[in-house]
Amino acid sequence: MVEQNLNYDVVIIGGGAAGLMTSILLARQNSDLKIAIVDGAKRLGAKILISGGGRCNVTNRSVVAKDFNGGSRNVIKRVLKTFSAKATVEFFESIGVPLHEEQHGKLFPDSNKARHVLEALIREAESLRVCLMTGCRVENVEVDDDQFRISNSRGEIGSRAVVLATGGQSVPKTGSDGFGYALAKRLGHTIQPTFPALAPLLLNGNFHEQLSGISLDVELSLHTTNDKPKRFTGSMLWTHFGISGPVVLDLSRHWHAAKLTGADPVVRCSFLPKFDSQRMENEILVWADENPTGLLSKKLSQHLPRRFVDALLQELQISSEVTFSQFPKQQRRNLVRNLIERILPVTDSRGFRYAEATAGGIPLNEVEPTTMQSRACDNLFFVGEILDVDGRLGGFNFQWAWSSAAVAAQGLASLFAPSSNK
Numbered sequence: 001m002v003e004q005n006l007n008y009d010v011v012i013i014g015g016g017a018a019g020l021m022t023s024i025l026l027a028r029q030n031s032d033l034k035i036a037i038v039d040g041a042k043r044l045g046a047k048i049l050i051s052g053g054g055r056c057n058v059t060n061r062s063v064v065a066k067d068f069n070g071g072s073r074n075v076i077k078r079v080l081k082t083f084s085a086k087a088t089v090e091f092f093e094s095i096g097v098p099l100h101e102e103q104h105g106k107l108f109p110d111s112n113k114a115r116h117v118l119e120a121l122i123r124e125a126e127s128l129r130v131c132l133m134t135g136c137r138v139e140n141v142e143v144d145d146d147q148f149r150i151s152n153s154r155g156e157i158g159s160r161a162v163v164l165a166t167g168g169q170s171v172p173k174t175g176s177d178g179f180g181y182a183l184a185k186r187l188g189h190t191i192q193p194t195f196p197a198l199a200p201l202l203l204n205g206n207f208h209e210q211l212s213g214i215s216l217d218v219e220l221s222l223h224t225t226n227d228k229p230k231r232f233t234g235s236m237l238w239t240h241f242g243i244s245g246p247v248v249l250d251l252s253r254h255w256h257a258a259k260l261t262g263a264d265p266v267v268r269c270s271f272l273p274k275f276d277s278q279r280m281e282n283e284i285l286v287w288a289d290e291n292p293t294g295l296l297s298k299k300l301s302q303h304l305p306r307r308f309v310d311a312l313l314q315e316l317q318i319s320s321e322v323t324f325s326q327f328p329k330q331q332r333r334n335l336v337r338n339l340i341e342r343i344l345p346v347t348d349s350r351g352f353r354y355a356e357a358t359a360g361g362i363p364l365n366e367v368e369p370t371t372m373q374s375r376a377c378d379n380l381f382f383v384g385e386i387l388d389v390d391g392r393l394g395g396f397n398f399q400w401a402w403s404s405a406a407v408a409a410q411g412l413a414s415l416f417a418p419s420s421n422k
């Protein structure tokens, strides 16, 4: 039921992870407050539903500030301390969603269903009498006499405080299309330039096409003109457009960041991360010593998928029938270069349509870290992905949503506390 033309104490714009959590934690602290969530989408929490491959990686066993990029690490640390991963586990347990741990410390609901996470959040918000308005896209927010006027596609509502929880701009069809930044700008904020994070990468040429579907454990390194190389290890998936998989997603925001600053990013890949070039070359010499008449392609296939070995040898014009005794030094060097430090010709990422997160947003130095309250506009708060913080893969982006929501809920609760004279 949409209750327009009403006045609320707190209106939360955006009913994703951060907005829902803010409403619940605030209502738990002050049940007298009239709280509403206003969302442009027909249904709340579209991103929760598609997260973690439909299983929702709610958080991680260990979450520290260096798992995040963007704004000040000290502020991030402080926010995480207010509502830690442990608090997240306890919270979800309290709303009937126990979590379990999987590889790399990732925590998922025991039911393995993202739907259960969303349903439990909505149930809890409703039981605390938070008014949930869907299909109400906010078009403007104005402040008039200490009162916010929130114009949306169905009318206008008033509120004493507003929380911007509109997310970033990744996967815009979920409802998070970046319009929240425009609202923030009108209320006096600046925006750190945004770019896709956790996005697959597009490659030039057609080497990748024949490898589509092959997954490899690799080390990727990002080289730029103004920084030390950044290294990422993990699984990489070849696709028809280029590369994807956890290691690629984690690197993507750094590639974009370097591109933005004109630092000329180059991505190198080691397909055998246990070896550096010298060790790889020695290893091939050992193989040759042990079995001079052995086939190079056969030996390499003991370490790498056969389809990848065949494609690489063909590209380097090395016969798959070549034996170690017939393998010239020049070709050996070229092979080692391509196995250990091959340049991947990245042209771009797949962009916001496919990115799991948004880098950039509202600068952290424009919010009060103890309350998430705006420093530019009284009684305005920010939570979640709209802020200039993006986490690596593994449940960190949701943890940022939960933690920043908890800080804002505390800030709002004290704003409306009887002793507060605001």
Ligand SMILES: Cc1cc2nc3c(=O)[nH]c(=O)nc-3n(C[C@H](O)[C@H](O)[C@H](O)COP(=O)(O)OP(=O)(O)OC[C@H]3O[C@@H](n4cnc5c(N)ncnc54)[C@H](O)[C@@H]3O)c2cc1C
Pocket (backbone or CB within 6 Å): 013, 014, 015, 016, 017, 018, 019, 038, 039, 040, 041, 044, 045, 046, 047, 048, 050, 051, 052, 053, 056, 057, 058, 059, 136, 137, 138, 139, 165, 166, 167, 168, 170, 171, 174, 175, 176, 177, 178, 179, 180, 355, 356, 357, 383, 384, 385, 386, 394, 395, 396, 397, 398, 399, 401
């Ligand atoms: C495919 C995918 C998988 C992911 N998997 C994971 C995962 O497993 N673990 C993890 O930690 N993170 C994951 N993420 C990232 C995570 O989903 C986000 O970081 C998180 O949802 C951000 O929460 P939020 O509440 O800040 O924003 P959002 O979830 O984006 O919610 C914003 C809400 O605001 C609404 N809105 C926007 N503009 C307006 C407006 N003008 N008026 C009214 N309403 C508006 C939108 O409709 C939306 O409901 C994934 C992301 C994607 C895209």
